[in-house]
Amino acid sequence: MKKGDHLFLVDGSGYIFRAYHALPPLNRKSDGLPVGAVLGFCNMVWKLLRDARDTAVGVTPTHFAVIFDYSSKTFRNELYPEYKANRSEPPEDLVPQFGLIREATRAFDLPCIEMEGFEADDLIATYARLAVEAGGDATIISSDKDLMQIVGPCVSMYDPMKDREIGVPQVIEKWGVLPEKMIDLQALTGDSIDNVPGVPGIGPKTAAQLLEEYGDLDTLLERASEIKQTKRRENLIEHAEKARISRELVRLKNDVTVELELDALTLNPPDGPKLVAFLKAMEFTTLTRRVAEATGADAAAIEPAILEVAESAAAHGPDLTVPSSGTEEPGAEGEVAPERTDGARTPRSLANKLAEEAAGDPMDRTGYQCIRDLATLEDWVAEAREAGLLAFDTETTSLDPMQAELCGFSLATAPGRAAYVPLSHKNGSGDLLGGGPIDGQIPVGQALAALKPLLEDPAVLKIGQNMKYDWLLLYRQGIDITPYDDTMLISYVLEAGGGHANGGHGMDSLSERWLGHLPIAYKELTGSGRSQVTFDMIDLERATTYAAEDADITLRLWRVLKPRLVADGLVSVYERLERPMISVIGRMEHRGIQVDRQILSRMSGDFAQTAASMEDEIYRLAGERFTIGSPKQLGEILFGKMGLPGGAKTKSGQWSTSAQVLEELAAAGHELARKIVDWRQVTKLKSTYTDALPGYIHPETKRVHTSYSLASTTTGRLSSSEPNLQNIPVRTPEGRKIRTAFVAPEGRKLISADYSQIELRVLAHVADIPQLKQAFAEGLDIHAMTASEMFGVPVEGMPGEVRRRAKAINFGIIYGISAFGLANQLAIPREEAGAYIKRYFERFPGIKDYMDATKAFARERGYVETIFGRRAHYPEIRSSNPSVRAFNERAAINAPIQGSAADIIRRAMIRMDAALHGAGLDDVQMLLQVHDELVFEAPDESVDKAIPVIRQVMESAAFPARALSVPLKVDARAASNWEEAH
Numbered sequence: 001m002k003k004g005d006h007l008f009l010v011d012g013s014g015y016i017f018r019a020y021h022a023l024p025p026l027n028r029k030s031d032g033l034p035v036g037a038v039l040g041f042c043n044m045v046w047k048l049l050r051d052a053r054d055t056a057v058g059v060t061p062t063h064f065a066v067i068f069d070y071s072s073k074t075f076r077n078e079l080y081p082e083y084k085a086n087r088s089e090p091p092e093d094l095v096p097q098f099g100l101i102r103e104a105t106r107a108f109d110l111p112c113i114e115m116e117g118f119e120a121d122d123l124i125a126t127y128a129r130l131a132v133e134a135g136g137d138a139t140i141i142s143s144d145k146d147l148m149q150i151v152g153p154c155v156s157m158y159d160p161m162k163d164r165e166i167g168v169p170q171v172i173e174k175w176g177v178l179p180e181k182m183i184d185l186q187a188l189t190g191d192s193i194d195n196v197p198g199v200p201g202i203g204p205k206t207a208a209q210l211l212e213e214y215g216d217l218d219t220l221l222e223r224a225s226e227i228k229q230t231k232r233r234e235n236l237i238e239h240a241e242k243a244r245i246s247r248e249l250v251r252l253k254n255d256v257t258v259e260l261e262l263d264a265l266t267l268n269p270p271d272g273p274k275l276v277a278f279l280k281a282m283e284f285t286t287l288t289r290r291v292a293e294a295t296g297a298d299a300a301a302i303e304p305a306i307l308e309v310a311e312s313a314a315a316h317g318p319d320l321t322v323p324s325s326g327t328e329e330p331g332a333e334g335e336v337a338p339e340r341t342d343g344a345r346t347p348r349s350l351a352n353k354l355a356e357e358a359a360g361d362p363m364d365r366t367g368y369q370c371i372r373d374l375a376t377l378e379d380w381v382a383e384a385r386e387a388g389l390l391a392f393d394t395e396t397t398s399l400d401p402m403q404a405e406l407c408g409f410s411l412a413t414a415p416g417r418a419a420y421v422p423l424s425h426k427n428g429s430g431d432l433l434g435g436g437p438i439d440g441q442i443p444v445g446q447a448l449a450a451l452k453p454l455l456e457d458p459a460v461l462k463i464g465q466n467m468k469y470d471w472l473l474l475y476r477q478g479i480d481i482t483p484y485d486d487t488m489l490i491s492y493v494l495e496a497g498g499g500h501a502n503g504g505h506g507m508d509s510l511s512e513r514w515l516g517h518l519p520i521a522y523k524e525l526t527g528s529g530r531s532q533v534t535f536d537m538i539d540l541e542r543a544t545t546y547a548a549e550d551a552d553i554t555l556r557l558w559r560v561l562k563p564r565l566v567a568d569g570l571v572s573v574y575e576r577l578e579r580p581m582i583s584v585i586g587r588m589e590h591r592g593i594q595v596d597r598q599i600l601s602r603m604s605g606d607f608a609q610t611a612a613s614m615e616d617e618i619y620r621l622a623g624e625r626f627t628i629g630s631p632k633q634l635g636e637i638l639f640g641k642m643g644l645p646g647g648a649k650t651k652s653g654q655w656s657t658s659a660q661v662l663e664e665l666a667a668a669g670h671e672l673a674r675k676i677v678d679w680r681q682v683t684k685l686k687s688t689y690t691d692a693l694p695g696y697i698h699p700e701t702k703r704v705h706t707s708y709s710l711a712s713t714t715t716g717r718l719s720s721s722e723p724n725l726q727n728i729p730v731r732t733p734e735g736r737k738i739r740t741a742f743v744a745p746e747g748r749k750l751i752s753a754d755y756s757q758i759e760l761r762v763l764a765h766v767a768d769i770p771q772l773k774q775a776f777a778e779g780l781d782i783h784a785m786t787a788s789e790m791f792g793v794p795v796e797g798m799p800g801e802v803r804r805r806a807k808a809i810n811f812g813i814i815y816g817i818s819a820f821g822l823a824n825q826l827a828i829p830r831e832e833a834g835a836y837i838k839r840y841f842e843r844f845p846g847i848k849d850y851m852d853a854t855k856a857f858a859r860e861r862g863y864v865e866t867i868f869g870r871r872a873h874y875p876e877i878r879s880s881n882p883s884v885r886a887f888n889e890r891a892a893i894n895a896p897i898q899g900s901a902a903d904i905i906r907r908a909m910i911r912m913d914a915a916l917h918g919a920g921l922d923d924v925q926m927l928l929q930v931h932d933e934l935v936f937e938a939p940d941e942s943v944d945k946a947i948p949v950i951r952q953v954m955e956s957a958a959f960p961a962r963a964l965s966v967p968l969k970v971d972a973r974a975a976s977n978w979e980e981a982h
Contacts, residue, residue, distance in 0.1 A: 001063055001262040003135030008052070008061040008267075009124045011142035012068040012112075015041055016101055018161065020094050026516045028283050034093040035282055038100045039516060042279065042287055045108055048141065048160060049270070050294070056165040057139055057158045063131070064267040065260075066105045067123045068114040075117055076249050083249055084194050100282075103307060107278035109270050111260055118256055121146050125254035128155050130262055139165075145881075148175070149182040149252060169650050174883070176208030184217035187247035192880055196249050197242040201235050203882045217247060272297030277305035285363065286518045363517050368548035369419035370540055372440045374450060377421060380411055381454045387413045389461040390454065391555035394470045395420075395547050397534040400722065401472040402589070402698060402705045406444060407536040408543065409451070412551035415559070420547040423447055425536050438540065448477055455481045463487065465507045465554045468710060472586040482583075487557040488711050489578045493570050494561065497714030497863075497873040505711050511553045514560045519553055520546045573869050577903055578710065580910045584926075585708045585718075587913070592703030593927045593935070596977075599741040600690045607686040607734070614679040621672040628679060631657045637672075644670055667824050682734060689728065689738045696723045708929070714872045714891070715899035716906070718929055726930050739979035742935075749943050751924075752981035753950045753972040755932040757782060758901045759814050761966045766867070766896055767850035768965075771843075776966040783807040789843050790836070809840050813847060814897055816890030851893050858892040866899035867958070868907075904968070905932060908957035915953045921946050935978060943974045 001007065019040025026036035045066075053060045076083045090098075105112040113123055124147060128138040132154045140147050143159040148171045151157060157166035164170075171179045188207040190198020202210075214220040221243060224236035236243075272295025279288040281304035292299035371377050384390040391412035396404035407425060412418035423444045426437055454460060456479065464470050467486040474481060491505040511517050525538050525546055535543065565571045619625045622642075626633045635655025639647030644665055648656050659680070665673035696704045709719045720726040729735030744750045760782060764772035775785040784795045787806035793799075808825050809817075817825075819834035826833065841848045855877070858864050863873040872895040877888040909929060916924050921938075924946045928935035934954070938946045954970045975981040 001131060001134040001136050001265075005062040005131075005134070005136040006059050007063040007065070007127065007131040007136055007138045007262070007265065008048070009127055009138060009140050010045070010048070010064075010066040011120060011124065011140065011144060011147070012066040012101070012105065013120050014142050014144060015044060015066075016094075016098065019044060019101075020091070020097075030283065034096055035100070035284075036516065037094055037097045038104055038282055039284055039287070041101050042104050042108075042282075042284065043512070043518060044160060045104075045110070046287065046291065049108070055158070055160070056163050057156075059137075059139075061139070061267055063136075063262065063265040065111040065113050065127065065265045067120040067127075068102065068112065069120045070114040070116045070118070073117075074119050074122075075253075076119075079248055080197075080245055082195050082197075100307070104278060104282075107270075107275050107305070109268060109274070111265050113258075113260060115256065115258070118253065122253040122256050123258065125150050125252035126256040126258055127262070127265070129254045130258075131155075134262060145175075145182070146186070146250060146252065148179055149186075149250075150254065151179040169656075172648075175204055177211055181211050181216070183247055183251050184211055184220075186250040187217055187243050188220075190246055191250070194249070196246045197239070198246050199235050199239045199243050201231060205882065206232070217243060270295060273302050274305075276302045278307075280304040281307055290518070363515070363549070363552070364416060365545045365549055367416055368544055368552075370544040371419050371421045372442065374442055374446055377442060377447060377450050380413070380419060381450060383413050384411065384454055385457070385460055388459065389413070389463060389555075391418075391463040391551045391558065392455070392470065393464060393547065393550045393554060394473055395535045395543070396473065397536060400707070401469050402476070402592075402701075404473060405536075406473065406477075407534075408547060409447075410547040410551040412548070412555040415556050416552060418548035418552040418555075420544040421447060422540055422543060425538065425540060425543065448474075448479065452479050455479050458483060461485060463554055463558045465510075465550070465557070468582045468586055468708075471582055472589055475586055475590060480583075484579070484582065485558060485562065486579065486582060487554055487561055489582075490558070490561045490565060490574060492711035493574045493578055493870070494564055494568060495873060496711075496716070496871065498875065507550065507553060507557070510557050510561075515553065515556055517553070519549055522546075570869065570871065573871075576910075577716070577868060577870065577906050581710055581906060584909050584913070585710065588926055588928070589705050589707060591925050591927050591937075592698065592701055592705035593937070594702070594743050594745055595693055595697060595704050596741050596743045597694050597697070599743075600693055603737055603741070604686055604690040607682050607690060610734075611679060611682050611686065614675060614682065618672065618675050618679060621675060628676065629683075631655075634676070638665070642672070644673070663824070667827060681729070681732065685729070685734055685738065689723075690741075693723060693741070706928070714874075715895045716866065716870050716872075716902040717898065717931075718902070720930070725928060736979055739982075740977045742978035744937055744976055748937055748939050749974040749976060750927075750978055750981050751936040751938055751943065751947060751950065751972060751974045752978065753934045753936070753947075753954055753970050754982070755901070755905065755954065756969040756971055758904065758932050758968065759897050760810055761964065761968065762867070762897045762900045762904075763814060763847070763850075764966050765964045766900070767844075767846045769844050769846045773966050776969075779969075783810060786810055786840075790839050805836065809836055813837075813840060815894055854893050854896065855889050858889070864892050864895050866896050866903050867964075868900065868903040870899050870903055872896075872899055901932065904957045905929065905934070905954075908954040909934065911953050911957065912950070915949055916946070919945065919949045921949060924950075935981075938974070947972045947974065 016037055020037040026039060027033060028035050049064075102112050114120070115123060121144070124140055124142075128140065128150055131138040132152075137154045138156075140150075140155070140157045141160060142157055143161070143166065147157060148166065151166065151168055151171055153168075158164070159166060168179060171177075171182065175182065175185060177185050185204060185207045186196070186198075188199050188202045188210065189204050190196045190202075210220055211217070214223060221236065221240045224233060224240065227233040227236065270291070272291065275295070276288055276292050276297045276299050279291060280299070280302065288299055291297070369376075371380065393410045395407045395409065397407060398404035406423055408420055408422040410418060410420045422438070422441050424437060425441065455462060455474065462481055462484040464484060464486055466488045467481075467484050471481050471484070487507075487510065488505045491510055495505075508519050508521070511519050523532070525542055526532050526535060538546075565574050615628060618628060622637050624637075626637055628634060632654045634657045635647070638644050638657065639655045645668075646661060646664060648661075650656050659677070662673045662677050662680075666677050693704065696706075698705055704723065704725075706720045706725045707722045709721065712719045718726075728738050730739070742750070760772070761776055763769070764776060771785070771789060772782065775782050781795065781803075783803050783806045784798050786809070787793055787798060787802045788795050790806060790809075791802055793802055805826055808822060812822055812825070817837075819830050819837060822828075822837065823830040823833035854864055858874055858877045862875050862877070863871045865871055872892070874888040874892045874895075876884050877892055879885045879888070909926065912926055912934075916922065921942055924936055924938040924942055926934060926936050934950070936946065936950065951970045951972050955968045958964045958968060973981050
């Protein structure tokens, strides 16, 4: 190994457990041997080898090794016999896979390294040191906190599950100490998973503070008697020896005498036939095909490898152990894997049965059909009618359904029974300069005419994945798909926030998780970057295989996931809150909203002048001209030249000038920082909105059509993109100006209908706060009432500042605001902010009771529920990492409140069109949903009649299903533009 080389060190044992928890149980069909973890491991290694440069690491390794634990007994057990004594035996179905995974490593032609008496982490530390000494760099493929102690300028870590590099700044951000102090920090905190004792009562935050003050563990223990906190002082003195022992237990040994030298770790391309033979022996059909294609191996001509399964499967298995909880991966600090019930409420036996039923025969792409004549398509339509269901997917030229052109569509009527109907593919096989349409395709009009009666037939269920896209695409063609199911939304209802290692609710992730099948990647067909082509340029054979597979997988996923709604008691959430939103949102996106280009242009000019004026003031305060947008130059001015406090350098050696850093400096009274914060805001408004919004105006409709995501938040709130209309800043006059550009056409008005303090009303209900409930029932000023309760100030004549403080606390409590956060918001000392929060809980004790009960519920079940039964999952609430656990506790407390508010506005949206139609107001259209607000467009003459209908629907949206004990209130106004309607 030489300078410039890069060594990848894979924490193989960590990979095993991540792979095991990432997929549902999977058995080899020929003999029932468990192979799910082997498949997950192989997929992860193959992806790392193929895509390393495209990940956060950004480099291709020259050297590579996979490191395993040899057994649970190491030299550390001689130092402390109780070390890892609380670990349980590994899951029964994982034991046979340990040896197979080592066989897999060798099949990839990768060094498979382990050594008796040492842990994998010791070998990783040793090889990392050797690589650096040889002039190279090392990346450790793991997120294990134990390995963070060796992170440095030439050694980083990479978490492939989150595609996140962990360097020195990330260690400091997470733990509050430099990597070299991680040993002392862990010695103080201990580790319950590994049974490292540490010092009682010392958590990571306290440990970081102590090490910052005293420098290192030895100095801290020597001066423990100086510590003011009695219990902390006593614990440090009494348990000093345990801290020293803990330090030796967590310290990695980086001088192991290794058998393989660095040069033996040189990465070579996999031996295609050898790897294919192993994969065929495992019966991994999809991965076999991918590897064969990539390596040029002829899979059909290669016999499966002959493995000594019994011998290899048992190797090292009995000695390996897992955390006592059985749910947390070794070496994945703060990440709790899904429990092996494969669903918090569905028994594992049922999950296995459903998966087997859904999968049917193994995925076999060779049977897919390309439909190129109308008669065959009509036969498939008849088949779908007879089956009573149809999995359906479209292939297009764009991700934007308002501008995409239809290339074709795919159908599936049973597992393995799938076809693709090409409509507009062109000659050229991906050549951008290709010729005209390929012969033998059904004309688009004829194909859609044949399909329309089926897609609108109420007796045939249409099944899609992200159905909103296909619904809107065909709605533009005059087709109103109904009825339908959406596998993405079913998964979302079942597992929102579930924290699965292999992704969220996209088809590829669901297929891997539930079917054990890795679908063909879109970019494998179309390429990426500058060489990417649209789908209509793909040859029909490859397009058929890809598109038909999508429909096939969608149908199989539906067969797995739909019954789980019943098993988990979530049918009503899906049927009443999710599925109806597809057409509601689809129509809203289709309508769009008008934006005035001239207003935006004028604002861009105004913002440019304002920014220029600010720049002059910034130069005056800095004493020189510099590039304000350059973090490097800005950091040198603030911390190098002016010496302002709070400076910290990033991994690249530059000063951090993040928004948080500047906000803290501004809050401390540093005028230059405040000016820069204001300048950034103005320039962002210009670049993100006034300059960018005209580019989103549709060339035909002349309106902006934002896209709403139905399955992207844990709590059920919608998110907006392309453009994001939910993040327009409205707390500043400049931000509010942006909304004046959203206008109604001549003769029409925009109506803004906004729930008043809906989350506070939900809080009053779920926490049962008598004072708040009474105030809402009587229509009082809730913030003034709160101020009166807290500060003993009469409501009449109350100073505005007192009410403002109560308002900040009211809304802050919902989001778990800390004394530090409240102090920053109100520009008051932290002690005073803490006193306010304490007084708030004293005046409204039900809130604290609600918070404690919610945390206990979430810890027990792994999720919380909204008033309407939606579940938000927080599996990491049981994390041993205090920071991760605290974050999840705050989120779990907020989720029933925010989620219930989101459910209420969803219910209103679902009922709105029917209510407007019933009132003879079909010309009133719902255009936007922005947090707690709905925006409509109506003819001038319909406004006065529409507002009462809109208000009534929104205010009754929580009833009668789950009657709130507080009334809902909606403020509604009409104006020529969005801002004036507020």
